[in-house]
Amino acid sequence: MEKFFSVGDVDNLSQIVKEALSEKASPNANEALGKHKMMGLVFLNPSLRTRLSTQKAAMNLGMNVMVMNMDKDGWALETRDGVVMNGTTVEHIREAAAVMGEYCDILGLRCFPGLKDAEEDYSEDLFNKFLKFCNTPVVSLESATRHPLQSLTDLITVIENSDYTFDEAKQQYIPNGKKPKVVLTWAPHVKALPQAVPNSFSEWMCEAQKQGLVDFVIAQPEGYELNEDFTSGATLVYNQEDAFKDADFIYVKNWSSYKDYGKILPVEGEWMPTLESLKITNDAKVMHCLPVRRDLELGSDILDSEKSLVVKEAGNRVWAAQVVIKRILENK
Amino acid sequence: MEKFFSVGDVDNLSQIVKEALSEKASPNANEALGKHKMMGLVFLNPSLRTRLSTQKAAMNLGMNVMVMNMDKDGWALETRDGVVMNGTTVEHIREAAAVMGEYCDILGLRCFPGLKDAEEDYSEDLFNKFLKFCNTPVVSLESATRHPLQSLTDLITVIENSDYTFDEAKQQYIPNGKKPKVVLTWAPHVKALPQAVPNSFSEWMCEAQKQGLVDFVIAQPEGYELNEDFTSGATLVYNQEDAFKDADFIYVKNWSSYKDYGKILPVEGEWMPTLESLKITNDAKVMHCLPVRRDLELGSDILDSEKSLVVKEAGNRVWAAQVVIKRILENK
Amino acid sequence: MEKFFSVGDVDNLSQIVKEALSEKASPNANEALGKHKMMGLVFLNPSLRTRLSTQKAAMNLGMNVMVMNMDKDGWALETRDGVVMNGTTVEHIREAAAVMGEYCDILGLRCFPGLKDAEEDYSEDLFNKFLKFCNTPVVSLESATRHPLQSLTDLITVIENSDYTFDEAKQQYIPNGKKPKVVLTWAPHVKALPQAVPNSFSEWMCEAQKQGLVDFVIAQPEGYELNEDFTSGATLVYNQEDAFKDADFIYVKNWSSYKDYGKILPVEGEWMPTLESLKITNDAKVMHCLPVRRDLELGSDILDSEKSLVVKEAGNRVWAAQVVIKRILENK
Known part of the structure; x- marks a missing residue:
């Protein structure tokens, strides 16, 4: 797996659910897999469950984790090309993503929609550009139109129950x-x-x-x-x-x-x-x-x-993240 | 120990001080105890010494640590029951605490008083509800009416000097x-x-x-x-x-x-x-x-x-936190 | 090495560049060096590359890392002596630095200039006081007049290319x-x-x-x-x-x-x-x-x-930080 953005990134749903439940049964069984690897979690919007569960999943797999809250640092990213950057954006996504890719083996990205322009939001421009420029596997931590770790969690929870x-x-x-x-x-x-x-x-x-x-x-x-x-x-x-x-x-x-x-x-x-x-x-x-x-x-x-089931469901966020990170690590 | 909220959670003060000083003498002697365990530090108010010393104590015991600064995420918690949540609070403490309990083996919580209503503050409503709903041991990182890790630190410092x-x-x-x-x-x-x-x-x-x-x-x-x-x-x-x-x-x-x-x-x-x-x-x-x-x-x-003694005293914050976390880990 | 503040803290530039490139070739070769050691990164101003690269470098060397964003906590430091602290500053740098030194084996500090008073900025008052009072080695993560980790990075990049x-x-x-x-x-x-x-x-x-x-x-x-x-x-x-x-x-x-x-x-x-x-x-x-x-x-x-070379250059930030931290750890 090179990215995790939508259901299209998984073939057999039964298999990934079974694999996730196996991580749940033995949370640290694969901790050698992520040794000396860095997970970077980039938040353009706030997060509680997603950050904690993904951080825990990465740690269970032996990874180090770094969190970047871009929204709170006022680190406004430019995404358009051909723009003279003399306004409020301080860095272009081309450089920002590429640099984070230099430091991390896997990146997670959260970016919400503006909810003003459907075409813009549904183009998933920011996620796609980040993926393109960072040169390393990316896991969606919720993007403009999808929240795949949540959905995988939900499928796990339905099957488990x-x-x-x-x-x-x-x-x-x-x-x-x-x-x-x-x-x-x-x-x-x-x-x-x-x-x-x-x-x-x-x-x-x-x-x-x-x-x-x-x-x-x-x-x-x-x-x-x-x-x-x-x-x-x-x-x-x-x-x-x-x-x-x-x-x-x-x-x-x-x-x-x-x-x-x-x-x-x-x-x-x-x-x-x-x-x-x-x-x-x-x-x-x-x-x-x-x-x-x-x-x-x-x-x-x-x-x-x-x-x-809401609390158990939130608990399952860890295993959804863990199976996705595991698959990405195994591909490498 | 299932919680650390007041002096009532400790029987023999001499024993816990001695145990803390023994952690101080060998900071990493018990690092196997917290292996594969997660410490979550939840701050509804800012912290410097408490966060750093507790984080260090947990790491000394081999734990992973995740920090949640709820105040800065604007993650306003509802604590009252029977309220239609159509206002500014985004999540009820029942869910928030329960979910954090899913991800963490021990939780630390900091919550300051409002200083407007003595009865409300002295009921320790927020700490007690968090403890009740999170379903995992909780260490007070200062609550409305008490700062027990500070007080244990102070006792250690008096005896040591x-x-x-x-x-x-x-x-x-x-x-x-x-x-x-x-x-x-x-x-x-x-x-x-x-x-x-x-x-x-x-x-x-x-x-x-x-x-x-x-x-x-x-x-x-x-x-x-x-x-x-x-x-x-x-x-x-x-x-x-x-x-x-x-x-x-x-x-x-x-x-x-x-x-x-x-x-x-x-x-x-x-x-x-x-x-x-x-x-x-x-x-x-x-x-x-x-x-x-x-x-x-x-x-x-x-x-x-x-x-x-103020700097040495601040240094002792680590050993107070460490002995408390150690006792909680041992109970498990 | 007891501090890293300017080019004056390094004798032979060729040697440190060679050592950095050797860390780059084997990022985890020295991970035993920092075991059970704590790196504290103190930011009085925002940071992206510096935080991530230094955090990664410290982790590569086996250290634990704690990050303190003083600016966002509104933790305004007093640096002047002889002042009655009845204003907006909440803590004096004498105590703040000393306490952080209690918790950390190495500290990194970022502090920007005010750009209003050249004499004040060029005195490097804040960095120097922090260094003096914290009682532990300090790495500049950019101060009023210098950004030495960046400059070492740049020298590495010139020689490498x-x-x-x-x-x-x-x-x-x-x-x-x-x-x-x-x-x-x-x-x-x-x-x-x-x-x-x-x-x-x-x-x-x-x-x-x-x-x-x-x-x-x-x-x-x-x-x-x-x-x-x-x-x-x-x-x-x-x-x-x-x-x-x-x-x-x-x-x-x-x-x-x-x-x-x-x-x-x-x-x-x-x-x-x-x-x-x-x-x-x-x-x-x-x-x-x-x-x-x-x-x-x-x-x-x-x-x-x-x-x-800007992305490769940013990537080299890790190895500049790593060689500096390594030299400090070896001195201990």
Whole structure:
């Protein structure tokens, strides 16, 4: 693996989940792999879970870790070419990325979208330029349109909390009984949030559906449909209740509109899941990438119950990061 | 040891001091203890000495360390239950603490008081909730009402700089000659400071007095009396000169009023110790937790003399942290 | 080596460059040297390359590393003596430095000049006081008037990219053919920058010239002459074209005026190097300490060409730091 940016960087989803669970079972088994190697984590935006879990994963693999919080250092990067740099940007991404590549064997990069210009955000210009100029493998720690470590985490969590058998011949998880029904549902928020987490969750679950692992449904209000490039094969519904019927996993997340880009639209009806609204499910477990706004996005009655997987899910962030870093180290 | 929050978390003060001095003598003797373990240091408020000394202590014990500066990430935590989170707080302490507990084997937490509502501060709500929800041992790196790593440091420094014999049978330090007289004195400052350091110093010295290690006196102006829960057994005086007579250790510290909560009150007379005011002591050594405002809290003539222990005292922060982390690791 | 502040801290430049290139060839060969030792990096000003490269160098030598960003913690240091600290400074450098020295075996310090008072800046008061009070070896990570790790890096880069033979008997690099001609040229910028990098580059190249390694020329507009203490032996010219003739290395850098201290003066003519202006050189390589303002200080046509060494040069920052830390560790 030379980069980790989207579900397209993984072939067999069952295999990578199994490998991640094996890291979870023996966190330090591969600590020789990263010895004398440097992991650099570059944040253009704040991070809590992602930084801690990736840092821990790299350390478990024996790596040294350096963290760069570019946002807080006021280290504004120029990304355009052909610009006379007489303004506020202090360094061009061509030099900044190349230099970090000199110091690190693997780089992680977090860069959020501006949420003003869909075309610009969806071009993933910053991530792609960083990847191009740094000359070393890059792991996305969330980019403008995707959060792949979160999505891999989520897939691990779904499989870990369902009933599957791993078929060694096919190198694939086979559901014992019916395939889990996974629902991604939009939920309310007071701020306009990126589509990265739901886009990414959707592209991973669509692929998981293709590989026979789950059935996947997205519920959102009118106007909140995700970009179609990420939802191919998913069943889209506009009614949370329809989606929840017989569901095994409810993935709750707010996002701003893609169609009316970056906007918060007026929404009718109740979209915040509660224990009451879960009754129609197949005793579903509830997931969220965190941080979650209690009683705005998700009822605290769920979060404080056994139905919530959110803390275990956050814990699994380590194993998603670890399997990705491991694969990159092995390629080298 | 499952938590380190107050003097109540330690039985035998002599034993823990002896153990700390043994870590000081062989800093890396126990580095196998923390191998593959993660220490997380969570700061809701800034820190210099506490972060560095605790980080070093954890590394001496072979641990990996991750630091989270929540204040600088603008990661405002909600602590109240039953609140619709549609305001400025981005995450509830229930989730934040639980997730950090997933990533770390031991957590350190620093959280200052608001100094507006005594009842709220003295409930130690934030520390207690963090401890409850993180599901892993927690070390206080200073909370609203206490700074126990500082106080343990101070006890180590008093014993190290006095004449005691350790009685192996009783597992206790026995003074050779008269017990050291330790004085905590209020001193002036331009800002309203928490009572955490003096509260904590007082509760540790009161306990040390009970265990036959010291005699303990507190000198403060009228209105600056500490909360009585922390001063049981201490001799309170309102005159610095009376307190200094025959004193062996002078512990200098400013704090805001507890009675007129969080306020700076008008004070009569001179309260800043100088070489002149020390003449009445038994050639006393002078201590301060730092940072110290020179010539406002404490005369620079003292700080620049042999009488000052402040730098050695700060150095001892490492061994206080190390013995606490070591005991927590051993319990596991 | 007890400190690393200027070229005066190194005797034989050839030897230290050779030693650095040997660290580059085997980055982890000396990792036993720093075991159980702590490197503390103290930043009073922001840093990217310096922090990362020094952190990596220390880790390569087996050290633990702690970083302190004093600027961001609002930890304002008092440096004057005899001042009643009732203002905005929270700690005196006497205590702050001494305490950091308690926790660390080697300290690195970055402190920029104020650019208002030449005498104050050129006294290097802050660096000198820190060195005096911390009681442990100190490496400059750039001070008011010098950036010695950058300059050592630059010398390594010049020698690595030229044709020399190392004479073992003389312990010196001998040029195969003509000595490389190295040119430091002023270039435009929109901000008033310190003279630290050019001062330092100049004092190292003047010494390298004395030791028979290079010929050294400085080109600057009228009014931009550096302080003479740093340029002894250098050829000064006021015309970039004259300087570039037959040059082998062009070192590009902006700085504010020393004579009209800290000011940006009106400048006539073109001072930004481009591929066109390089034609007159001996196929010169181009260097810059970074960050560089593209098409303001330096043409992007150069930066994007094979003539640019800036990324390799930044990479060499690790080996400059590593050889310095190694020498300090060996002295202990």
